[in-house]
Amino acid sequence: MAQFRVEFVLDQASGKYLAELYDPDNQQELIVRTEALYPTQASAVLGLVELFKDAILKFPKPGAPVRKKAKPKTKAKPPRKKKKSAKKVKRRKGK
DSSP: OOOOEEEEEEOTTTSOEEEEEEOSSOTTSEEEEOOSOBSSHHHHHHHHHHHHHHHHHTSOOTTOOOOOOOOOOOOOOOOOOOOOOOOOOOOOTTO
């Protein structure tokens, strides 16, 4: 099971905390950083836990059929009008 390293950092500009999540295979590689949203380090921890809970609840149940992403529907184009061929009109002289 992958174990992520998470650090909670105080953003000096806003005075709020943000969370940094690092790659389990390469602990030096930052995967994601949240915005500085949390007033305390404890609320940053709870916010990250909630983020994971929400993500896990969206996972399909084991054995459920895989849902493919729907292709974006394109608007049906109206059929093209046939071009009228240019017919030469004979004009009578004198009129």
